[in-house]
Amino acid sequence: MSLFDWFENRRKSGSLSWERQERDISDGLWSKCSACEILVYTKELRANQMVCQECGHHEQVYSDERILQLIDAKTWIPLDEELYPSDPLQFYDRKAYSDRLAETQKKTGLVDAVQTGLGQIEGLPVALGVMDFRFMGGSMGSVVGEKLTRLIERATSKQYPVIIVCTSGGARMQEGMLSLMQMAKISGALEYHRAAGLLYIPILTHPTTGGVTASFAMLGDIIIAEPKATIGFAGRRVIEQTLREKLPNDFQTAEDLLHHGFVDIIIPRTELKKNLAQLISLHQPVSTTHSMVQWEAMALSST
Amino acid sequence: MVTTERKPLLLDFEKPLVDLEFRIDKIRELAKENGVDIGEQICQLETQAMQLRQGIFSNLSPSQKLQIARHPRRPSTLDYIKAISDTWIELHGDRGGSDDPALVGGIAKLAGRPVVMLGHQKGRDTKDNVARNFGMAAPGGYRKAMRLMEHANRFGMPILTFIDTPGAWAGVQAEHQGQGEAIAYNLREMFRLDVPIICTVIGEGGSGGALGIGVGDRLLMFEHAVYTVATPEACAAILWKDVSKAPQAAIALKITAQDLKSLGILNQILLEPPSGAHCDPLEAAKILKQGLLQNLEELTQMTSQQRRQIRYQKFRQIGVWNV
Numbered sequence: 001m002s003l004f005d006w007f008e009n010r011r012k013s014g015s016l017s018w019e020r021q022e023r024d025i026s027d028g029l030w031s032k033c034s035a036c037e038i039l040v041y042t043k044e045l046r047a048n049q050m051v052c053q054e055c056g057h058h059e060q061v062y063s064d065e066r067i068l069q070l071i072d073a074k075t076w077i078p079l080d081e082e083l084y085p086s087d088p089l090q091f092y093d094r095k096a097y098s099d100r101l102a103e104t105q106k107k108t109g110l111v112d113a114v115q116t117g118l119g120q121i122e123g124l125p126v127a128l129g130v131m132d133f134r135f136m137g138g139s140m141g142s143v144v145g146e147k148l149t150r151l152i153e154r155a156t157s158k159q160y161p162v163i164i165v166c167t168s169g170g171a172r173m174q175e176g177m178l179s180l181m182q183m184a185k186i187s188g189a190l191e192y193h194r195a196a197g198l199l200y201i202p203i204l205t206h207p208t209t210g211g212v213t214a215s216f217a218m219l220g221d222i223i224i225a226e227p228k229a230t231i232g233f234a235g236r237r238v239i240e241q242t243l244r245e246k247l248p249n250d251f252q253t254a255e256d257l258l259h260h261g262f263v264d265i266i267i268p269r270t271e272l273k274k275n276l277a278q279l280i281s282l283h284q285p286v287s288t289t290h291s292m293v294q295w296e297a298m299a300l301s302s303t
Numbered sequence: 304m305v306t307t308e309r310k311p312l313l314l315d316f317e318k319p320l321v322d323l324e325f326r327i328d329k330i331r332e333l334a335k336e337n338g339v340d341i342g343e344q345i346c347q348l349e350t351q352a353m354q355l356r357q358g359i360f361s362n363l364s365p366s367q368k369l370q371i372a373r374h375p376r377r378p379s380t381l382d383y384i385k386a387i388s389d390t391w392i393e394l395h396g397d398r399g400g401s402d403d404p405a406l407v408g409g410i411a412k413l414a415g416r417p418v419v420m421l422g423h424q425k426g427r428d429t430k431d432n433v434a435r436n437f438g439m440a441a442p443g444g445y446r447k448a449m450r451l452m453e454h455a456n457r458f459g460m461p462i463l464t465f466i467d468t469p470g471a472w473a474g475v476q477a478e479h480q481g482q483g484e485a486i487a488y489n490l491r492e493m494f495r496l497d498v499p500i501i502c503t504v505i506g507e508g509g510s511g512g513a514l515g516i517g518v519g520d521r522l523l524m525f526e527h528a529v530y531t532v533a534t535p536e537a538c539a540a541i542l543w544k545d546v547s548k549a550p551q552a553a554i555a556l557k558i559t560a561q562d563l564k565s566l567g568i569l570n571q572i573l574l575e576p577p578s579g580a581h582c583d584p585l586e587a588a589k590i591l592k593q594g595l596l597q598n599l600e601e602l603t604q605m606t607s608q609q610r611r612q613i614r615y616q617k618f619r620q621i622g623v624w625n626v
Contacts, residue, residue, distance in 0.1 A: 088566070088623035089557050093542035142622035149619070171510075171532050173542060176557045177568055180510060180532040181621040184518050187490035188615050195495070211532075213483035214471075214511040219491055233483035233511075234473030238537075242473050252478060260479045 137169035145182025170210020380422030386588035401443030422465025471512030
């Protein structure tokens with residue numbers, strides 16, 4: 001019998017209290033799929049890259065997990081870890097920005113909303129940036145902008161491809177126009193990377209919105225998205241209020257974007273690493289000697 | 304271009320000034336009717352009025368500036384283009400199925416030299432605004448802009464952009480046509496262009512929608528124009544959970560020309576005629592033309608490689624963090 005049936009029976013027999021179930025989940029032993037609500041052994045969920053084996057729902061994963069999933073063990077070199085955010089506008093809404101930052105840093109163990117570094121994917125060197133939604137909704141401020149720009153510049157000088165895992169609620173309002181300008185700054189760095197003939201692959205994960213969508217998320221040579229990820233520029237609610245009409249259910253999903261031509265491939269997370277490796281190896285610069293030998297071999301074999 | 308005698312629509316903070324000016328007019332009328340010489344008193348009152356005007360307009364809050372930036376009589380992109388150009392030919396289309404009325408562009412002769420000018424276009428009245436989509440460009444608008452910028456690049460013409468938008472159009476079709484991609488593409492490509500690029504915020508700089516034609520060698524801004532990462536209303540709703548806190552949000556976000564100069568983002572503030580550009584559009588156009596020509600003069604002295612390097616560094620140095 002499946003775990004689901006076991007719980008069903010226990011519930012019918014009245015011997016399961018909801019409190020105990022909640023406690024088991026909060027202990028971390030079990031996890032509940034946020035889509036189909038099935039209970040899974042957390043260890044198994046993690047082994048499947050936080051993808052529900054029952055329904056295929058992709059739970060949100062965070063930057064540490066992403067790096068483990070994508071980068072070959074013992075090859076990760078983090079970059080620019082010494083950068084941390086400031087409060088240039090001395091922003092105060094219902095709380096001081098500097099307080100919000102301190103609280104979020106304490107809660108998440110992160111310094112800001114992105115981790116960058118160099119590593120290998122199946123032996124191939126890459127420059128990888130991974131955004132983190134836990135940190136103020138993955139919002140982009142000066143530190144995110146600076147770290148990603150440095151990553152891309154480093155990749156350009158080392159002739160590495162760039163991969164950026166995107167997830168963001170948009171520009172960080174508490175840093176005002178400094179945040180908006182990061183969109184242009186990163187795009188500028190990507191122009192020089194591109195001019196050097198190098199490959200850039202953004203991976204759009206749930207949710208990718210706002211200023212990130214209107215800059216580096218949409219500039220990939222090949223744009224990969226995770227299944228059912230919400231990807232868009234304007235917020236759904238804003239569009240609903242502007243147009244005063246109900247939006248289709250699949251609006252701003254990865255699948256909808258694929259259909260309209262803005263995503264190259266949708267790849268399930270469990271297949272992402274091997275697909276990335278394949279794409280990168282297909283775009284490796286070919287040496288002239290190697291290709292000449294190949295052409296000659298082809299010509300000879302046809303006589 | 305509105306140069307008629309019709310009095311511009313008044314903003315609430317102009318009221319003390321208006322009352323005083325009304326009194327001056329009344330006194331003048333009475334004096335004329337009764338043949339009394341009140342020259343000295345009038346002079347005193349007019350000086351008072353001028354000082355009051357200067358006082359109000361040199362101490363505007365960000366919300367008040369926002370009102371001026373959004374003023375229905377504020378000169379638009381086309382108003383300025385026509386006022387400063389010797390000749391002007393508007394061009395249309397993105398070559399992809401649309402011609403966005405919210406973003407206009409074309410070729411002009413500025414002080415004898417060919418340039419490409421483009422910018423967001425708001426409407427003159429409600430009907431016009433609806434036709435122009437209130438200056439909110441769709442993906443086709445950004446693609447039209449890019450096409451015209453490529454044209455300028457190919458023919459060695461400097462590019463002058465005019466920013467005046469509440470934001471990029473947020474609609475279903477806009478999303479399906481790739482609003483994000485259209486803006487992103489421009490952000491990247493504008494770094495590649497060889498010709499000089501000058502971007503001027505003439506009214507409202509609405510976030511990504513503004514930045515989509517806002518990557519340039521120089522950024523200029525009119526004194527009372529604003530440039531926002533999010534509208535104060537949206538920011539108040541999200542961070543204060545209270546839309547009525549928009550004036551506080553406007554202050555916190557640092558949206559004025561003076562703020563942007565302090566942040567190292569803005570190159571030059573263009574002064575406005577007393578009471579705002581809408582009160583003397585011809586004078587405002589003169590100031591704009593002067594600013595553009597001055598900056599163009601400097602930029603054309605450089606090689607395209609030098610310009611591209613400086614352009615990259617201009618944006619590269621933006622951001623504040625600790626180590």
